């Protein structure tokens with residue numbers, strides 16, 4: 423492999439010196455030759471041509487307004503074969519049907535897979551109140567199918583069946599929008615690119631058409647109906663802007679359809695309708711707006727219609743559906759990230775986390791301290807109560823001992839209460855009484871005896887004083 427491509431050189435000198443804070447330095451190199459990325463659009467073009475294009479158009483309108491004819495005229499093909507006239511006895515369908523016809527058409531080597539969705543029966547009943555319902559259901563079922571394919575694990579073959587444009591055919595009444603038109607457009611304008619067309623415009627004069635268009639537009643505005651408008655972008659060339667403006671000025675398109683080639687009085691062969699007074703040319707912008715419609719639908723804005731369907735209509739429907747299912751969007755996912763701001767944000771978050779942890783730790787510490795304090799207080803109270811009990815017991819003991827001491831000192835029995843309180847029987851009390859009287863008598867006798875003895879001794883000794891003479895006398899004392 424060659425170290426340096428021959429096609430270009432790069433200068434090695436960095437051109438961007440002061441990168442914004444938080445961003446790593448970006449080195450920009452100046453190209454010194456042809457690289458080739460200017461060819462990218464060609465690559466995309468080639469790839470698209472190889473892959474081909476896919477487009478789905480829906481046509482809605484009352485029967486006989488020229489829908490099939492216009493589709494055949496638009497794509498220059500007989501997608502819808504000529505219809506056999508139905509016998510009056512033939513049973514008519516009671517509901518709006520949805521029919522799809524697909525065809526691969528090729529023009530200058532570019533392939534287009536065209537699908538046309540027809541809605542036979544729309545507006546053909548006595549009561550057309552719910553005519554729009556099967557059509558809305560069909561459009562939503564196509565969105566559903568696309569969503570289901572998007573959510574598959576393998577998405578290599580995603581088939582886009584979504585309706586990219588809906589041509590709504592208005593009867594050339596010359597009045598204003600009918601109730602069924604308003605109802606249909608109101609129900610569908612958020613789900614499909616609406617393109618209103620005035621069918622069979624060759625049945626009206628230019629003045630009638632202009633007035634009819636004005637009334638239709640004011641009705642559309644009055645009912646807040648959004649119809650597809652040719653988009654304009656900044657920096658676009660004047661020609662493109664003028665083209666877009668011209669297309670927009672023709673809405674609603676007054677069309678004439680014919681897939682037949684007819685001869686004009688001046689000898690030309692054109693697609694048109696022959697009348698006794700002349701030929702209405704489909705591709706003549708002075709006769710009808712068919713060319714402008716084709717320009718909008720096929721030539722200029724087909725990709726815009728596909729993009730708008732995908733990016734706006736389908737996206738809105740998808741968001742609503744997912745929200746309805748309870749799926750919520752995390753808005754932070756798609757936030758643009760500035761590294762410096764991100765760092766600051768992380769720092770703030772970290773600090774907040776630390777502060778929270780600190781507060782939590784403080785709280786836990788305080789809680790523990792409080793628990794410990796209450797425990798200590800409790801044990802202190804217990805100790806104090808025990809000390810009080812012991813003190814009281816000791817005091818009582820001291821008082822008892824002092825009482826005993828006093829009693830001992832006073833000679834009283836320690837337990838006088840016991841003797842005094844004991845109840846004596848009669849016999850013991852009598853015996854005690856008698857014994858105490860006998861003891862006294864005995865004492866007296868002993869005393870008398872000893873006194874007499876002493877007197878006798880003294881008399882005998884003759885020294886007894888005269889006072890003792892009575893002892894010798896025989897007089898009884900008692």
Ligand SMILES: Nc1nc2c(ncn2[C@@H]2O[C@H](COP(=O)(O)OP(=O)(O)OP(=O)(O)O)[C@@H](O)[C@H]2O)c(=O)[nH]1
Nearest residue numbers: 484485486487488489490491622623624677678679
């Ligand atoms: N005057 C006039 N007649 C038209 C025009 N386009 C179609 N027709 C005629 O109107 C008749 C019905 O045309 P179709 O294309 O079959 O109409 P349609 O809306 O597809 O009808 P259904 O298939 O029944 O829904 C045919 O005879 C057409 O030739 C038109 O632009 N002007």
